[in-house]
Amino acid sequence: MTKLDFSAINKSAANSFNEQRNIIKKIGRGETVLCPTCQQPFKLSVSLLGKSGLSCEKGCTNITLELEL
Template sequence: MDLQQIKQLNKQTAKSYNDQKALIKRVLMGKPAKCPNCQQSLQFLAPQDGSVAKITCAKGCTDIELDLS
């Protein structure tokens, strides 16, 4: 891997991180958001009985676990 490929990978990683962060903010603010894969609505699931909080779509192709500590 040369330096140019590493820079490109870092750029893609940063974009992915920022896109996911914006998606999480949007859902937690109660604004409608769609799954990037299946276009179904995303929903926030609060933690219950030891489970973790998560943002998910009905199909499960988006499943983001949140650390609320």
């Protein structure tokens, strides 16, 4: 039986998570963060009933937030 090596996938997912977490922290501190693709500032949208998250004007980057009541 062959062992599957998921270390590269796990490392990529961890890096992505950390990058998104750092963007959220910066926006939480009031800093302006630019989208790496289009260089437009991210906008924060918070709604208890609908979709919450960060996105740029063009929509090329979206980070969905899960809110708990």
